[in-house]
Amino acid sequence: MDERDWMVLQVLYEEKNITKTSQRLYISQPALTNRLQQLEKEFGIKIVNRGRRGVQFTPQGEYLAKSAHEMLLTIQRIKENVLNMENNVVGTLRLGVSTFFTDYMLPNLLKRFKEQYPNIEFKVTTGFSSHVAELIHNQDVHISIVKGDYNWNEQKHLLFEESICIASKDEINIHDLPNLPRINYHTDLLLKHSIDNWWSERFTQPPLVNIEVDKLDTCKKMVVNGLGYAIMPSLILNDVHDLYKKDLQTIDGKPIVRKTWMFYHKDSLKLNIVKAFVDFMEKEFAGQ
Secondary structure (H helix, E strand, C coil): CHHHHHHHHHHHHHHHCHHHHHHHHCCHHHHHHHHHHHHHHHHHHCCCCECCCEEEHHHHHHHHHHHHHHHHHHHHHHHHHHHHHHCCCCCCEEEEEEEHHHHHHHHHHHHHHHCCCEEEEEEEEEECCHHHHHHHHCCCCCCCEECCCCCCCCCCEEEEEEEEEEEEEECCCCHHHHEEEEEEEECCHHHHHHHHHHHHHCCCCCCCCEECCCHHHHHHHHCCCCCCCEEEEHHHHHCCCCEEEEEECCCCCEEEEEEEEECHHHHCCCCCCHHHHHEEEEEHCCCC
Protein backbone atom coordinates (compact mmCIF):
# COMPACT_ATOMS: atom_id res chain seq x y z
CA MET A 1 0.00 0.00 0.00
CA ASP A 2 1.16 3.52 -0.73
CA GLU A 3 0.17 6.91 0.67
CA ARG A 4 -2.66 7.32 -1.82
CA ASP A 5 -4.21 4.01 -0.74
CA TRP A 6 -4.29 5.07 2.91
CA MET A 7 -5.85 8.37 1.85
CA VAL A 8 -8.54 6.50 -0.08
CA LEU A 9 -9.43 4.42 2.97
CA GLN A 10 -9.47 7.42 5.30
CA VAL A 11 -11.70 9.58 3.11
CA LEU A 12 -14.03 6.71 2.20
CA TYR A 13 -14.45 5.89 5.90
CA GLU A 14 -15.36 9.52 6.57
CA GLU A 15 -17.79 9.86 3.67
CA LYS A 16 -19.22 6.32 3.46
CA ASN A 17 -19.97 7.21 -0.16
CA ILE A 18 -18.07 6.41 -3.37
CA THR A 19 -19.23 9.53 -5.24
CA LYS A 20 -18.27 11.97 -2.48
CA THR A 21 -14.95 10.22 -1.92
CA SER A 22 -14.02 10.38 -5.60
CA GLN A 23 -14.91 14.08 -5.65
CA ARG A 24 -12.75 14.85 -2.61
CA LEU A 25 -9.80 12.91 -4.02
CA TYR A 26 -10.26 14.15 -7.62
CA ILE A 27 -10.34 10.66 -9.10
CA SER A 28 -13.03 8.93 -11.12
CA GLN A 29 -15.45 6.52 -9.50
CA PRO A 30 -14.28 3.59 -11.66
CA ALA A 31 -10.65 4.31 -10.68
CA LEU A 32 -11.62 4.44 -7.00
CA THR A 33 -13.59 1.20 -7.23
CA ASN A 34 -10.72 -0.48 -9.04
CA ARG A 35 -8.25 0.65 -6.36
CA LEU A 36 -10.47 -0.79 -3.62
CA GLN A 37 -10.67 -4.09 -5.48
CA GLN A 38 -6.87 -4.18 -5.77
CA LEU A 39 -6.54 -3.57 -2.02
CA GLU A 40 -9.01 -6.33 -1.28
CA LYS A 41 -7.01 -8.67 -3.50
CA GLU A 42 -3.75 -7.61 -1.83
CA PHE A 43 -5.07 -8.34 1.68
CA GLY A 44 -7.27 -11.24 0.68
CA ILE A 45 -10.28 -9.74 2.46
CA LYS A 46 -13.48 -7.88 1.76
CA ILE A 47 -12.95 -4.23 2.79
CA VAL A 48 -16.38 -2.75 2.02
CA ASN A 49 -19.87 -3.75 1.04
CA ARG A 50 -21.90 -1.42 -1.16
CA GLY A 51 -25.65 -1.04 -0.76
CA ARG A 52 -28.50 1.44 -1.04
CA ARG A 53 -27.37 3.22 2.11
CA GLY A 54 -23.86 3.71 0.81
CA VAL A 55 -20.63 2.00 1.76
CA GLN A 56 -20.45 -0.29 4.80
CA PHE A 57 -17.02 -1.33 6.06
CA THR A 58 -16.35 -4.92 7.10
CA PRO A 59 -14.59 -5.42 10.47
CA GLN A 60 -11.28 -5.93 8.65
CA GLY A 61 -11.91 -2.91 6.44
CA GLU A 62 -12.78 -0.76 9.45
CA TYR A 63 -9.50 -1.75 11.11
CA LEU A 64 -7.55 -0.69 8.02
CA ALA A 65 -9.49 2.57 7.72
CA LYS A 66 -8.90 3.46 11.36
CA SER A 67 -5.19 2.77 10.87
CA ALA A 68 -5.07 5.16 7.92
CA HIS A 69 -4.77 8.34 10.02
CA GLU A 70 -1.77 6.95 11.92
CA MET A 71 -0.10 5.72 8.74
CA LEU A 72 -0.59 9.03 6.93
CA LEU A 73 0.78 10.89 9.93
CA THR A 74 3.84 8.63 9.97
CA ILE A 75 4.44 9.20 6.25
CA GLN A 76 4.08 12.95 6.73
CA ARG A 77 6.60 12.93 9.59
CA ILE A 78 9.10 10.97 7.55
CA LYS A 79 8.89 13.50 4.71
CA GLU A 80 9.25 16.41 7.12
CA ASN A 81 12.23 14.85 8.89
CA VAL A 82 14.01 14.23 5.59
CA LEU A 83 13.53 17.87 4.58
CA ASN A 84 14.62 18.96 8.05
CA MET A 85 17.96 17.17 7.65
CA GLU A 86 18.98 19.80 5.11
CA ASN A 87 18.89 22.36 7.94
CA ASN A 88 16.90 24.76 5.79
CA VAL A 89 13.48 26.30 6.44
CA VAL A 90 11.61 24.51 3.66
CA GLY A 91 8.49 22.40 3.24
CA THR A 92 4.75 22.70 3.89
CA LEU A 93 3.55 24.28 7.13
CA ARG A 94 0.20 22.88 8.23
CA LEU A 95 -1.91 25.40 10.14
CA GLY A 96 -5.30 25.21 11.82
CA VAL A 97 -6.72 28.71 12.25
CA SER A 98 -9.97 30.14 13.61
CA THR A 99 -12.16 31.66 10.91
CA PHE A 100 -12.06 35.16 12.38
CA PHE A 101 -8.25 35.21 12.63
CA THR A 102 -8.04 33.88 9.07
CA ASP A 103 -10.25 36.62 7.68
CA TYR A 104 -8.67 39.57 9.46
CA MET A 105 -5.05 38.78 10.27
CA LEU A 106 -3.65 35.62 8.67
CA PRO A 107 -3.11 36.68 5.02
CA ASN A 108 -0.82 39.57 5.92
CA LEU A 109 1.10 37.44 8.42
CA LEU A 110 1.67 34.64 5.93
CA LYS A 111 2.78 37.14 3.31
CA ARG A 112 5.45 38.58 5.61
CA PHE A 113 6.56 35.15 6.78
CA LYS A 114 6.94 33.92 3.20
CA GLU A 115 9.02 36.99 2.38
CA GLN A 116 11.49 35.76 4.98
CA TYR A 117 11.26 32.09 3.96
CA PRO A 118 10.30 31.90 0.27
CA ASN A 119 10.65 28.10 0.05
CA ILE A 120 7.75 27.51 2.45
CA GLU A 121 4.28 26.48 1.37
CA PHE A 122 1.14 26.53 3.50
CA LYS A 123 -1.74 24.17 4.06
CA VAL A 124 -4.36 26.06 6.07
CA THR A 125 -7.53 24.58 7.59
CA THR A 126 -10.05 27.03 9.03
CA GLY A 127 -13.15 26.73 11.17
CA PHE A 128 -14.56 27.41 14.60
CA SER A 129 -11.94 27.31 17.36
CA SER A 130 -13.38 24.06 18.73
CA HIS A 131 -12.57 22.35 15.43
CA VAL A 132 -9.15 24.00 15.19
CA ALA A 133 -8.29 22.84 18.72
CA GLU A 134 -9.24 19.30 17.72
CA LEU A 135 -6.89 19.46 14.74
CA ILE A 136 -3.83 20.09 16.92
CA HIS A 137 -4.93 17.41 19.40
CA ASN A 138 -5.03 14.90 16.52
CA GLN A 139 -1.73 16.24 15.12
CA ASP A 140 -3.40 17.00 11.81
CA VAL A 141 -1.65 20.39 11.85
CA HIS A 142 1.67 21.69 13.15
CA ILE A 143 0.17 24.77 14.81
CA SER A 144 -3.34 25.87 15.74
CA ILE A 145 -4.48 29.42 16.39
CA VAL A 146 -7.60 29.36 18.53
CA LYS A 147 -9.83 31.90 20.19
CA GLY A 148 -10.90 31.05 23.73
CA ASP A 149 -9.48 29.09 26.64
CA TYR A 150 -9.55 25.54 25.29
CA ASN A 151 -7.89 22.78 27.24
CA TRP A 152 -4.32 22.26 26.00
CA ASN A 153 -1.54 20.73 28.08
CA GLU A 154 1.26 21.15 25.54
CA GLN A 155 3.07 24.29 24.39
CA LYS A 156 1.03 27.46 23.95
CA HIS A 157 1.62 31.18 23.55
CA LEU A 158 -0.87 33.99 24.19
CA LEU A 159 -0.96 36.18 21.09
CA PHE A 160 -3.43 38.83 22.29
CA GLU A 161 -6.75 39.35 24.02
CA GLU A 162 -9.74 41.48 23.06
CA SER A 163 -12.81 42.73 24.86
CA ILE A 164 -16.36 41.56 24.16
CA CYS A 165 -18.63 44.51 23.53
CA ILE A 166 -22.13 45.67 22.74
CA ALA A 167 -22.19 47.39 19.35
CA SER A 168 -24.98 49.58 18.03
CA LYS A 169 -25.46 52.31 15.46
CA ASP A 170 -26.85 54.61 18.17
CA GLU A 171 -26.09 54.90 21.85
CA ILE A 172 -28.22 52.59 23.97
CA ASN A 173 -28.84 51.99 27.65
CA ILE A 174 -27.83 48.50 28.77
CA HIS A 175 -30.97 48.21 30.90
CA ASP A 176 -33.07 48.55 27.72
CA LEU A 177 -31.41 45.61 25.90
CA PRO A 178 -34.22 43.05 26.45
CA ASN A 179 -36.58 45.34 24.51
CA LEU A 180 -34.20 46.23 21.67
CA PRO A 181 -33.73 44.24 18.44
CA ARG A 182 -30.67 42.03 18.59
CA ILE A 183 -28.67 40.46 15.79
CA ASN A 184 -27.22 37.01 16.48
CA TYR A 185 -24.54 35.10 14.57
CA HIS A 186 -23.14 31.59 14.60
CA THR A 187 -20.01 31.31 16.71
CA ASP A 188 -18.05 28.85 18.83
CA LEU A 189 -19.61 27.56 22.03
CA LEU A 190 -17.11 29.19 24.39
CA LEU A 191 -17.94 32.68 23.16
CA LYS A 192 -21.67 31.92 23.10
CA HIS A 193 -21.56 30.66 26.69
CA SER A 194 -19.63 33.73 27.80
CA ILE A 195 -22.24 36.05 26.29
CA ASP A 196 -25.16 33.96 27.56
CA ASN A 197 -23.74 33.94 31.09
CA TRP A 198 -23.32 37.71 31.03
CA TRP A 199 -26.95 38.08 29.93
CA SER A 200 -28.40 35.67 32.48
CA GLU A 201 -26.64 37.52 35.32
CA ARG A 202 -28.49 40.72 34.43
CA PHE A 203 -31.80 39.89 32.82
CA THR A 204 -34.64 37.51 33.54
CA GLN A 205 -36.05 37.56 29.99
CA PRO A 206 -34.40 36.39 26.77
CA PRO A 207 -33.00 38.83 24.20
CA LEU A 208 -35.30 40.08 21.44
CA VAL A 209 -33.53 38.42 18.51
CA ASN A 210 -34.94 39.64 15.20
CA ILE A 211 -32.10 38.68 12.85
CA GLU A 212 -29.87 35.59 12.82
CA VAL A 213 -26.95 35.27 10.40
CA ASP A 214 -24.26 32.66 9.85
CA LYS A 215 -21.18 34.91 9.92
CA LEU A 216 -19.84 37.52 12.31
CA ASP A 217 -18.88 39.82 9.44
CA THR A 218 -22.47 39.77 8.17
CA CYS A 219 -23.68 40.63 11.66
CA LYS A 220 -21.27 43.56 11.74
CA LYS A 221 -22.69 44.93 8.49
CA MET A 222 -26.22 44.63 9.87
CA VAL A 223 -25.21 46.63 12.95
CA VAL A 224 -23.48 49.30 10.84
CA ASN A 225 -26.72 49.73 8.91
CA GLY A 226 -28.72 50.28 12.09
CA LEU A 227 -30.73 47.06 12.02
CA GLY A 228 -30.10 46.23 15.66
CA TYR A 229 -27.39 45.74 18.25
CA ALA A 230 -25.02 42.80 18.63
CA ILE A 231 -22.59 41.46 21.22
CA MET A 232 -19.30 40.63 19.57
CA PRO A 233 -15.50 40.64 19.94
CA SER A 234 -14.18 44.18 19.64
CA LEU A 235 -11.37 43.47 17.17
CA ILE A 236 -13.77 43.14 14.25
CA LEU A 237 -14.93 46.71 14.85
CA ASN A 238 -11.49 48.35 14.67
CA ASP A 239 -12.20 49.70 11.18
CA VAL A 240 -15.59 51.18 12.15
CA HIS A 241 -15.54 54.50 13.99
CA ASP A 242 -19.17 55.67 14.04
CA LEU A 243 -20.65 52.93 16.23
CA TYR A 244 -21.58 52.96 19.89
CA LYS A 245 -19.46 50.37 21.72
CA LYS A 246 -19.71 49.27 25.32
CA ASP A 247 -17.36 46.61 26.72
CA LEU A 248 -18.93 43.83 28.75
CA GLN A 249 -17.98 43.45 32.40
CA THR A 250 -18.63 40.84 35.04
CA ILE A 251 -20.87 41.62 38.01
CA ASP A 252 -17.83 42.67 40.01
CA GLY A 253 -16.61 45.03 37.29
CA LYS A 254 -13.92 42.93 35.59
CA PRO A 255 -13.71 43.14 31.78
CA ILE A 256 -14.85 40.10 29.83
CA VAL A 257 -12.18 39.25 27.26
CA ARG A 258 -11.46 36.57 24.70
CA LYS A 259 -7.90 35.35 24.34
CA THR A 260 -6.23 34.20 21.13
CA TRP A 261 -3.70 31.41 21.59
CA MET A 262 -1.10 29.64 19.49
CA PHE A 263 -1.01 25.89 20.29
CA TYR A 264 1.71 23.47 19.22
CA HIS A 265 3.50 20.31 20.31
CA LYS A 266 6.93 20.65 21.90
CA ASP A 267 8.38 17.91 19.68
CA SER A 268 7.31 19.81 16.56
CA LEU A 269 9.85 22.54 17.35
CA LYS A 270 12.50 20.13 16.11
CA LEU A 271 11.22 20.96 12.64
CA ASN A 272 12.87 24.10 11.31
CA ILE A 273 9.69 25.21 9.60
CA VAL A 274 7.65 25.06 12.84
CA LYS A 275 10.36 26.69 14.96
CA ALA A 276 10.66 29.54 12.45
CA PHE A 277 6.92 30.22 12.44
CA VAL A 278 6.58 30.07 16.23
CA ASP A 279 9.46 32.55 16.60
CA PHE A 280 7.93 34.78 13.93
CA MET A 281 4.52 34.85 15.62
CA GLU A 282 5.97 35.53 19.06
CA LYS A 283 7.84 38.54 17.67
CA GLU A 284 4.80 39.79 15.75
CA PHE A 285 2.61 39.78 18.85
CA ALA A 286 5.21 40.73 21.45
CA GLY A 287 3.82 43.20 23.94
CA GLN A 288 0.18 42.84 22.87
